[in-house]
Amino acid sequence: MESRVLSGTTALRGLPLLHRRLSATETPRVITFPSSTRAISEGGNLVSGRQLSPAILLDTKRRTLKPCLSAASSPAEGSDSAGIAKVGFLEKYPAITTGFFFFMWYFLNVIFNILNKKIYNYFPYPYFVSVIHLFVGVVYCLASWTVGLPKRAPMDGKQLKLLIPVAVCHALGHVTSNVSFAAVAVSFTHTIKALEPFFNAAASQFILGQQIPLSLWLSLAPVVLGVSMASLTELSFNWLGFISAMISNISFTYRSIYSKKAMTNMDSTNLYAYISIIALIVCIPPALILEGPKLLEHGFSDAIAKVGLTKLVTDLFWVGMFYHLYNQVATNTLERVAPLTHAVGNVLKRVFVIGFSIIIFGNRISTQTGIGTAIAIAGVAMYSFIKAKIEEEKRVRIVMTQH
Structure with missing residues (x-):
């Protein structure tokens, strides 16, 4: 069937x-x-x-x-x-609703990346900013639960045990992404993060023991080649930004692995709210240890002297709101579409973010960096299309077997 x-x-x-x-x-x-x-x-x-x-x-x-x-x-x-x-x-006309979700996903993501990078230009404390991202989202979720939109789903010890590894990986991936955003150009961080499918395939093959088809491995070759080309001539390159983006890739790969083990009938809005709460608890200690003394000594005072207290507070609030909203809308969007559409959406989102960040911040990139980025994105598209078709065929076989 x-x-x-x-x-x-x-x-x-x-x-x-x-x-x-x-x-x-x-x-x-x-x-x-x-x-x-x-x-x-x-x-x-x-x-x-x-x-x-x-x-x-x-x-x-x-x-x-x-x-x-x-x-x-x-x-x-x-x-x-x-x-x-x-x-x-x-x-x-459900296609109009789905199209609106895609538009809001891209729009919120681009605004978040632009505002986030602007904050780092005068307030370079990615661990603290990461905590603010999650804190604003958690407050938003608690307020939504208070008014019953949505109604809070119950949480038991068994579900909490399953979600903790997911939230820890989410927290680590989020923090390291922000460290990379603060250290290098937004476009370069997203180019490095284009390697995430490579880490997913490697984890599936060597950790989960799943056989990855040769066609998938071959489609990843352009991704590795493109990222290598872009890294060699990227004007904003530094090892902190590069290594942080790579750690983020590994963290989000393990998040995907643990997410499969933590499949639950809880709706996505409640699920993301619980993950955000746990991730916030995980992120607070390193922020206090690594950046707390600097913030109290001169971090806050320097930022207030540059832009004023009102702008600092409003920028941190809005970047947190855009972070939560774009993640929530992304989750809701991806639930509405088939895997192939999901794959196309993720590739186009990365293209939008890279393109808008170059335009907004006026980042100069070399010809080789531009070509490398294009090759990497094309490789991600090929990988996503092939994987989506394989997953669709697998689902059809499962449904026919159960029938």
């Missing part, structure tokens, strides 16, 4: 059809499903923000559809006189 996305009026395959003889006064009704139901990258389905395995959707013995009201019954609120539910504009 084919793996499908449940949207609009798409029928549920594998569920028995309910037949009932209609009277002369009755009109056939149409069963519709909310447009929020979308396929997600792990092969399950997202139903109102929750992940369900394919086996649940194919279990037809324990689940039946409730019969619809007849036309003779009183029409529900939001229905027309014929008794058929009205379809909203966004439900009728």
Whole structure:
């Protein structure tokens, strides 16, 4: 059986059809499903923000559809006189909603990168700024839980044990990314971070024991070549920025590994909130130890003398908000689309960030750096397309086997 996305009026395959003889006064009704139901990258389905395995959707013995009201019954609120539910504009054109999510993801990410780098120009304390990013996000999540948007999902000891490794890797990757952003040009950091698929493939092959096809390894060759070319002639190159970006790649690779072990039915908004809280706790001690004395001695006073207290506080607040919002929108966006679209989105996002950072900050790059960056991005695109197709074929085989 084919793996499908449940949207609009798409029928549920594998569920028995309910037949009932209609009277002369009755009109056939149409069963519709909310447009929020979308396929997600792990092969399950997202139903109102929750992940369900394919086996649940194919279990037809324990689940039946409730019969619809007849036309003779009183029409529900939001229905027309014929008794058929009205379809909203966004439900009728789901591509517009998905496109809006992609736009907001890119927009928020670009604004975050630009504001983040501007802060480092007068306040070069990446560990403290990383804490601010997470702190603002946590306050936002707590406020959202307080008003019930969304309702806080319960957390038990077993789930917490699974999420702690994910959050620790998230914290380490986030801090080292910021150390790199503070040390070198934004475009160069993102070029180095283009190597992340290489580390993912290596971890899958040598740590998880998964066999990686030769085609995937070959697609990574341009990534390594492009990053090497860009690094050799990058004008802002220094070892702190380079090594920090590489550590970030390794940290996010392990985050992906632990995330697979920590799969949960909790919705993505609550999941990211809990990860942010744990990551904040992890980031505070190194920030106090490594930068605390400097901040108290002259860090805050120097920044206030340069830009003023009001600008310092507002910049830190907004960079934290943009960081949280772009990550949250990215998570929501990637849940709405298929793996191949996910891959395209990630590649285009990196291109947008690199391009806008060069324009905004006027960074001079050599011809070789530009060519190397282009080759690296092209390699990431090839890798993403090939991997997405492999994952799609694997999902189809799993669904057919379960059926």
